[in-house]
Amino acid sequence: MSALEAPYSADDIEARVLAAIRVAGFDPDRCLAPVELAVLGHLRPGGFRASRVLRDLAKIRAEDRILAVGAGLADPARMLAAFPGCQVECIDLSSDYGVAALRETLSGYQA
Numbered sequence: 001m002s003a004l005e006a007p008y009s010a011d012d013i014e015a016r017v018l019a020a021i022r023v024a025g026f027d028p029d030r031c032l033a034p035v036e037l038a039v040l041g042h043l044r045p046g047g048f049r050a051s052r053v054l055r056d057l058a059k060i061r062a063e064d065r066i067l068a069v070g071a072g073l074a075d076p077a078r079m080l081a082a083f084p085g086c087q088v089e090c091i092d093l094s095s096d097y098g099v100a101a102l103r104e105t106l107s108g109y110q111a
Contacts, residue, residue: 005093013096017073034079051076055084062086072097 010016021028026036038048046053055076060066062085068077071090081088092098 005095009094010096013073034075034082037078038075048075048079051079055080060084060086065089067091 018028021032021037024036026032035048038051060080064084064086066077066080066086066088068074068088068090071077071092072094074088074090077088077090080086090098
């Protein structure tokens with residue numbers, strides 16, 4: 001892990017995400033909708049609602065391509081991939097979060 005990545009790293013984030021999914025009453029092996037996964041993410045002020053408001057203000061359409069920089073667990077990216085169904089590419093400094101986001105997406109909802 002690089003010195004640049006270290007402050008953004010989270011030990012065992014994948015295991016913590018799967019545990020949180022179970023605690024929230026969901027089966028991590030079932031396809032979960034972005035709104036269900038939103039219980040675990042959207043850790044910015046305003047949460048899932050703010051992500052929807054920003055999506056609407058930006059007038060994002062299905063044909064748009066989005067780059068999510070500092071995507072973390074990719075909750076807003078997953079929401080945009082589901083509705084309006086646009087292509088979203090995510091990057092993050094932390095490989096831990098990237099692995100967890102990919103696991104969450106592959107075991108959860110895919111648009």
